[in-house]
Every structure is written in structure tokens, then in C-alpha cells.
Amino acid sequence: MIIAKNLSLRYKDGTYGLEDVNINITPGEIVYITGQSGSGKTSFIKLLLGMERPSSGELFVLGNSMDKISEKELRNLRQQIGPVFQDFKLLDGRTVNENVLVGMRFLAIKKEEMYERALKSLEKVGLSHKVHSSVENLSYGERQRVAIARSVARNPKLIIADEPTGNLDKKNSLIILELLKSFRGPETTVIITTHATHLIHDEKDCIHIQVDDGKMTLKEVSHGISS
Numbered sequence: 001m002i003i004a005k006n007l008s009l010r011y012k013d014g015t016y017g018l019e020d021v022n023i024n025i026t027p028g029e030i031v032y033i034t035g036q037s038g039s040g041k042t043s044f045i046k047l048l049l050g051m052e053r054p055s056s057g058e059l060f061v062l063g064n065s066m067d068k069i070s071e072k073e074l075r076n077l078r079q080q081i082g083p084v085f086q087d088f089k090l091l092d093g094r095t096v097n098e099n100v101l102v103g104m105r106f107l108a109i110k111k112e113e114m115y116e117r118a119l120k121s122l123e124k125v126g127l128s129h130k131v132h133s134s135v136e137n138l139s140y141g142e143r144q145r146v147a148i149a150r151s152v153a154r155n156p157k158l159i160i161a162d163e164p165t166g167n168l169d170k171k172n173s174l175i176i177l178e179l180l181k182s183f184r185g186p187e188t189t190v191i192i193t194t195h196a197t198h199l200i201h202d203e204k205d206c207i208h209i210q211v212d213d214g215k216m217t218l219k220e221v222s223h224g225i226s227s
Helices: 041-048 071-078 096-102 111-124 140-152 170-181
Strands: 002-010 016-025 030-034 056-061 081-084 158-162 189-194 207-212 215-220
Touching: 002 041, 016 041, 016 207, 016 215, 030 041, 041 056, 041 158, 041 189, 081 140, 096 111, 096 140, 111 140, 140 158, 140 170, 170 189
Parallel strands: 030 189, 030 207, 081 158, 158 189
Antiparallel strands: 002 016, 002 056, 207 215
């Protein structure tokens, strides 16, 4: 699924986003990556999505070598990943359903299947009754659920949620975490970045990786990862 060997990301100004990272994440895991702002969490996500290339070391994502990946291979890889961005990246002026459909526009599937997937994903996140609502009329939590629905409608092998609890109270944060965890499957890994370590203090059957100044440290593990 994800293998990093002596992985480093060094920016043009000489600073390190990540330094000498070694991890092995197998399919079907729930992975929490914690750390303060600027610690390296976003750098890791950018590497997983191919938005940045490794400066040194190796990174394999779903079998793809991220330092050698071609543009065509990168497009194919991204079709297997369901990102949930911190700012959601929804299209105002479009309906809930249209926003979910946009996330599948480059998949090689028929229009009928796209609509079926969109409706099923909205049902999973509890927004079946908002299908035709404009996204700008939704609450913050509802907009977040649309972003999650757009991600899972792709049937991804890897779901990446960046700080999904950042603007929520504890009750709603835990609800969103449980929702994201529900999409875990034998071949589907869910990665969640957060600075709110108190929310995952009692989590079971998961992996917890701490990031500090570009260094990734395995904190807790249930199975399937080595460092």
C-alpha cells in the first residue's frame, strides 16, 4: 500500500518537510498522523498525491514509485485515491449531487454508474435529503460530508482526510472520525491527519504516527506496520 524507505522531502529554501522517514502501511488500516501545524503532515500528503516528489529515498504508493512515476501513471494513481481536503474544494453554485459527480469525472465508468455511486455515497454520509440543495446553503458539517461523499464515491483504495476535525467541537469531531473509519475495508486504507491527539487517545485497532519537525515516529500500532 504505502512504503517509505529513508524518505526525505527538501524544499528549495533548504528546509525539510520530511526527513529520513521509514514506514510500511498495509491495506485495510486506519492510520492517524498527528503533529502540530508545520510539523510535516501536509508534506507527507503532498508526496502521497504526487504533488511533490521525494528529494531522496524511496516512496511507493499502491505499487507506484513516486520518484519515477510518469504523468499518465500519476493520473491513474489519483483515480484510486479519495482525498478530503481541509477546505473541501466544493463548487459553489452547484448542487450537492453535482459536487459528488465532479469527483468521478475522470473515472472510466458509465454515467449511470456515476449517478448510482453518488446517491449511495450521499446516503452513507446522511445527506440523501440534500441531493438537490446548493452547497453554499449547507452548514459547515454538511459541506464536510459532501466532501467525504465525493471521496468515497470513487471507490478508492486510499482515503486521505486532512484535518477533518479542525473546525468542529468534540462531539461532531468524533462523529466525523467514526464516519471516516466506516469506509475502511480489506483493500481500503484510511489516513487521517490531525493535531487533536486527545480525540484519538482511546482509539483501538489503528496506527498512530507522530510527526515532529519532519520526523515521523510510530507511536502505537495494532498490526500491519513497521518502522
